[in-house]
Amino acid sequence: MTTQDLYPTRLGQEVKMLERHDPVVWGSGEGSALTAAQVESYECDGYLQLPALFSESEVEAFQEEIAKLTSDRELLASERVIIEPDEDSLALRSVFDVHREGMFRDLVRDERVSNVARQLLGSDVYIHQSRINLKPPFRGKEFFWHSDFETWHAEDGMPSMRALSASVSLTENVHSNGPLMVIPGSHKHFVACGGETPAEHHRESLRRQEIGVPSDEMLTRLADESEVRNLVGPIGSVTFFDCNLMHGSNGNITPQARRNVFFVYNSVHNTLVEPFAAPARRPNHIAARNFEAVPLPVG
Amino acid sequence: MTTQDLYPTRLGQEVKMLERHDPVVWGSGEGSALTAAQVESYECDGYLQLPALFSESEVEAFQEEIAKLTSDRELLASERVIIEPDEDSLALRSVFDVHREGMFRDLVRDERVSNVARQLLGSDVYIHQSRINLKPPFRGKEFFWHSDFETWHAEDGMPSMRALSASVSLTENVHSNGPLMVIPGSHKHFVACGGETPAEHHRESLRRQEIGVPSDEMLTRLADESEVRNLVGPIGSVTFFDCNLMHGSNGNITPQARRNVFFVYNSVHNTLVEPFAAPARRPNHIAARNFEAVPLPVG
Numbered sequence: 007m008t009t010q011d012l013y014p015t016r017l018g019q020e021v022k023m024l025e026r027h028d029p030v031v032w033g034s035g036e037g038s039a040l041t042a043a044q045v046e047s048y049e050c051d052g053y054l055q056l057p058a059l060f061s062e063s064e065v066e067a068f069q070e071e072i073a074k075l076t077s078d079r080e081l082l083a084s085e086r087v088i089i090e091p092d093e094d095s096l097a098l099r100s101v102f103d104v105h106r107e108g109m110f111r112d113l114v115r116d117e118r119v120s121n122v123a124r125q126l127l128g129s130d131v132y133i134h135q136s137r138i139n140l141k142p143p144f145r146g147k148e149f150f151w152h153s154d155f156e157t158w159h160a161e162d163g164m165p166s167m168r169a170l171s172a173s174v175s176l177t178e179n180v181h182s183n184g185p186l187m188v189i190p191g192s193h194k195h196f197v198a199c200g201g202e203t204p205a206e207h208h209r210e211s212l213r214r215q216e217i218g219v220p221s222d223e224m225l226t227r228l229a230d231e232s233e234v235r236n237l238v239g240p241i242g243s244v245t246f247f248d249c250n251l252m253h254g255s256n257g258n259i260t261p262q263a264r265r266n267v268f269f270v271y272n273s274v275h276n277t278l279v280e281p282f283a284a285p286a287r288r289p290n291h292i293a294a295r296n297f298e299a300v301p302l303p304v305g
Numbered sequence: 306m307t308t309q310d311l312y313p314t315r316l317g318q319e320v321k322m323l324e325r326h327d328p329v330v331w332g333s334g335e336g337s338a339l340t341a342a343q344v345e346s347y348e349c350d351g352y353l354q355l356p357a358l359f360s361e362s363e364v365e366a367f368q369e370e371i372a373k374l375t376s377d378r379e380l381l382a383s384e385r386v387i388i389e390p391d392e393d394s395l396a397l398r399s400v401f402d403v404h405r406e407g408m409f410r411d412l413v414r415d416e417r418v419s420n421v422a423r424q425l426l427g428s429d430v431y432i433h434q435s436r437i438n439l440k441p442p443f444r445g446k447e448f449f450w451h452s453d454f455e456t457w458h459a460e461d462g463m464p465s466m467r468a469l470s471a472s473v474s475l476t477e478n479v480h481s482n483g484p485l486m487v488i489p490g491s492h493k494h495f496v497a498c499g500g501e502t503p504a505e506h507h508r509e510s511l512r513r514q515e516i517g518v519p520s521d522e523m524l525t526r527l528a529d530e531s532e533v534r535n536l537v538g539p540i541g542s543v544t545f546f547d548c549n550l551m552h553g554s555n556g557n558i559t560p561q562a563r564r565n566v567f568f569v570y571n572s573v574h575n576t577l578v579e580p581f582a583a584p585a586r587r588p589n590h591i592a593a594r595n596f597e598a599v600p601l602p603v604g
Binding site for chain 2: 143144148150151180181182183184187222225226229230234235236254255256257258259260261262
């Protein structure tokens with residue numbers, strides 16, 4: 007049996023806008039984590055911010071954990087670490103696969119986050135990807151517009167739009183330090199991208215993406231129908247956003263770093279098949295093939 | 306007679322913070338253009354925004370003038386045009402020396418702008434530099450932090466801090482499209498920069514500046530004492546800012562261009578001498594040596 011490709015992309019076709027076939031909120035949408043109004047807001051905009059969900063002291067502990075990770079020479083030498091795209095830069099851009107032990111293992115299980123994912127995706131969930139984004143001060147580069155799902159579908163074989171990201175702000179997100187920007191409502195369209203995925207594409211794309219990028223025309227259409235919104239908020243805020251929401255962020259020349267840790271929850275009913283438009287699977291530290299459900303918190 | 310160098314920079318010394326020797330508001334500060342409260346705010350913050358000083362129809366006419374300029378093949382082939390720094394880009398970043406004829410000649414004389422300059426600088430004024438900045442959508446790159454005066458002093462021989470810029474917004478400036486960012490109060494310090502100015506530095510610096518750039522440490526100090534502020538506002542707004550205000554802007558990945566036209570008014574008592582720290586003068590289209598005062602409007 008082959009899985010039908012509802013979202014053809016990078017198959018040499020023209021860039022075009024397709025409709026979304028999947029619901030945004032799966033199941034009844036009922037649960038203990040979010041109110042009906044919050045669920046509705048997520049359904050409509052494609053994201054939901056919960057300000058200061060974690061306390062400052064919890065965030066301090068996360069920062070200490072990151073300091074430990076980023077001084078671990080073995081980790082720094084590994085493929086889990088992505089460096090900023092400027093050729094002469096040694097600044098860390100991202101560290102992947104941080105949820106398998108220690109404090110971030112506890113964090114993905116924390117019901118303040120995981121129960122939101124379960125409620126919106128209407129099932130048990132597992133972690134598809136985790137990373138720390140360390141947009142450095144002064145010279146942090148932009149993340150160009152993209153739908154995560156477009157990549158996860160093409161390169162990882164994620165069949166349906168039944169996943170979301172939870173991004174925990176470890177620094178204040180202000181308008182000037184390159185905060186997450188979204189186009190609310192854009193998650194209801196699917197922008198099929200041109201080109202074809204080259205082999206080992208992730209080695210380049212995680213620094214600076216050029217394939218799987220929507221066209222200027224499509225972005226203009228999406229923004230004209232809606233707006234571009236900066237998501238700002240205090241330390242410890244969590245932004246949940248749909249896997250197909252068009253998002254990106256500008257660079258950061260300010261002295262203030264913009265750090266977050268984020269987790270992709272995927273439904274256990276939406277586990278990966280073979281990539282829909284790539285010559286090979288991406289490695290496990292970028293696209294996990296351990297589909298074990300995040301356990302419910304004890305007690 | 307040699308002019309004493311009150312602001313030594315790029316002389317091989319260490320980066321350091323010096324005090325400002327010049328007033329911010331010259332003369333009595335009285336005049337017909339600004340209220341005493343506005344003058345005080347400019348003195349304190351180093352900038353002043355006048356929202357919607359020009360009407361939408363005036364701005365439309367400016368846009369048409371720019372469309373004319375940017376389709377003038379002779380101009381496009383000239384040194385007055387700066388291209389975005391990405392190697393494969395053909396997008397226009399800036400066009401210099403736009404005030405000598407046509408609509409922008411009238412604009413620099415317009416008393417809504419020129420009288421503000423006269424009032425704050427306490428004298429007649431002339432145009433030191435003019436340019437259109439066309440931060441393009443999607444791929445507009447950042448302008449790193451700098452004090453204009455540091456460059457004008459080192460490379461153009463401007464003796465004292467008795468100049469200001471007037472930036473007219475031709476598009477809405479919003480938080481997401483890379484608006485002007487300032488550190489209020491930073492104009493009261495002078496950050497002397499390291500390095501030495503290479504020959505023909507402007508050919509590179511106007512695309513991406515690397516000499517005459519304050520250190521991360523100095524920027525952090527300035528921002529810690531104050532804050533980083535995004536200057537947003539509607540079409541037709543004018544921002545006046547002191548020649549020594551630390552400013553910059555992030556890149557722009559949004560579909561919305563950020564365009565402005567700006568003029569540097571210098572006091573006729575502060576005309577250029579030889580560069581304080583550069584092997585040669587910059588060309589006239591970047592640093593005018595026609596010191597003729599902007600005439601008062603007729604009638």
